[in-house]
Amino acid sequence: MKLKNVLLWAALGTAGAAQAAPDLPRNADLDLATAQQLAAAALKHCSGALNVLDRGGNVLLALRPEDIGPHNLLASQRKAYTALSTKTPTRLFAERARNNPEAANLNSIPELLLLGGGVPLFAGSELVGAMGVAGAGGAEQDEACAVSAAQQIGLTTQRN
Numbered sequence: 305m306k307l308k309n310v311l312l313w314a315a316l317g318t319a320g321a322a323q324a325a326p327d328l329p330r331n332a333d334l335d336l337a338t339a340q341q342l343a344a345a346a347l348k349h350c351s352g353a354l355n356v357l358d359r360g361g362n363v364l365l366a367l368r369p370e371d372i373g374p375h376n377l378l379a380s381q382r383k384a385y386t387a388l389s390t391k392t393p394t395r396l397f398a399e400r401a402r403n404n405p406e407a408a409n410l411n412s413i414p415e416l417l418l419l420g421g422g423v424p425l426f427a428g429s430e431l432v433g434a435m436g437v438a439g440a441g442g443a444e445q446d447e448a449c450a451v452s453a454a455q456q457i458g459l460t461t462q463r464n
Contacts, residue, residue: 333432333433334357334358334359334425334433338457339364340365342365342454346437347367351371352438353368353372354437354449354450356435357381357385357436359433361388368439376438379417380439382415383417383420383421383436383446385415388422394418394419394421395447419446420444421449422435423436423451423454425460425461431463
């Protein structure tokens with residue numbers, strides 16, 4: 305009889321624990337293989353330092369060709385982080401910030417870099433990561449390089 309009670313309570317406890325688990329959302333995320341595809345696509349059309357971040361802001365890939373200044377590697381990471389955290393291409397974000405006096409303090413946040421070259425990466429309407437490019441010839445060229453790489457592998461830089 306004792307064994308039956310123990311087994312019954314164990315079964316009820318297990319069933320209760322299964323019901324108590326929340327139904328958490330599942331999110332797409334960039335992986336290393338996709339980050340490598342992005343880097344290869346970018347380097348076909350430009351030469352610059354680049355960083356690819358996952359949706360949590362973690363660096364998946366950081367790359368700096370030997371002829372690009374070392375400061376560009378950190379700049380590309382900060383551009384990617386800025387694009388990820390704002391869900392906006394950094395060139396557009398910088399323009400908006402310049403036109404809004406209340407946004408002037410954004411330059412004081414060390415992780416943000418208000419220069420073109422960072423883009424958020426979307427798979428459909430879902431933010432999956434970001435890419436930053438620096439040292440490809442200026443903000444416009446850096447951004448064009450990142451946008452082109454994203455398009456080549458089927459990602460967008462704006463939410464659909």
